Amino acid sequence: MHRTKVKIVEEALDANNTIARANRDDFERAGVKVVNFMSAPGAGKTALLERVVNDLPGVRVGVLEGDVQGSMDADRLASLHVPVTQLNTDPSFGGECHLDANMVRSALPGLPLDEIDLLVIENVGNLVCPAEFRVGEDARIMVSAITEGEEKPLKYPLMFRACELVLVNKIDLLPHLDFDLDRFLHNLEAVHPGVEHMLVSARTGEGVEGWRDWLARLGSGMQVAV
């Protein structure tokens, strides 16, 4: 008996993943490493970027700034002479609470990929939906401010799982909060065993050299892409 071989499409991609792959291909062709940078509102993403963008030897950084409205964070970074592109989800993308691959693709023509080595995509402040959409990044980094409480990894597990590095920010406020750092780290380990984390304070600069070095390694191609 003769068997006809049927070719099976092994991996059915949804539209977002298809576009994310196209983005990734374009970034790779341009030799640009890409970070998807996520957190709840006010956790300190922009402040942490301000601390390091001009301190990455040999790595030229660009930022794609995602917000529902406005360009306040983009203005802060542009004042540091970093090339910044603003991507607003309102009105062009229905006021969405996250960036997706198609939005990033729409921004691609405006990005100076020839002039940068590392693109940081600062996502909309939100602990839920941004974790669900790949945008073509090499690495996902999330910021969790200790002011948000110890239980956040348990309440938003997808976000804490969907990242290669967790920056535990506002560590300078530790003496003034009822925050149990050991319990937070225990919860983090429970939802994402072995994930790398750093204790930092964008305000005082504590711990930012580790964050800077991590970005520098990624931007210079020394960090293994994930």
Place this chain on the structure above:
Amino acid sequence: MHRTKVKIVEEALDANNTIARANRDDFERAGVKVVNFMSAPGAGKTALLERVVNDLPGVRVGVLEGDVQGSMDADRLASLHVPVTQLNTDPSFGGECHLDANMVRSALPGLPLDEIDLLVIENVGNLVCPAEFRVGEDARIMVSAITEGEEKPLKYPLMFRACELVLVNKIDLLPHLDFDLDRFLHNLEAVHPGVEHMLVSARTGEGVEGWRDWLARLGSGMQVAV
């Protein structure tokens, strides 16, 4: 000439608003006032509820607790002997980042409406989408923690507009932050002129009597519904 009068449907409702109205009708029939309680993750909604739920004379409170996963906040409130119902958006509602009218409607049969005067619906922690969906509430209250920064009203204007009361929480941390309270209040006034606000600390109890009284007035029917 004879003109046929064509009846025009003046207000086209989307599905969410239709269901929100049905919820509202059911709440009114049961004599229950309803609050939609919103904030970013970790702003202190549950802690602010813990402060007041057992301190509302003559007002019996119930809570509908919205989370993506888990029941940590519900457990905290249940330990105070408040009737709590947990509504998880994952897996039943696709892991949504907000509550909508249909989710609340799905929870209605499990709510002890005959035994309460005031239902607080604690929404998913998120400053974007919860503001877009009415659920049948009488009032919307949002919490903004000063740790999130002064610019939040400008970055998430819909949320700050879509509420009748803003609780400015974690005010005990004011001496330890670079937070400009006047600038925050100026930004709040810019996006929602005249909105009522209260400075509170769930941690120290500062200002919570005003928040308690506001809820007590609403629960006893003295607060004008909006």
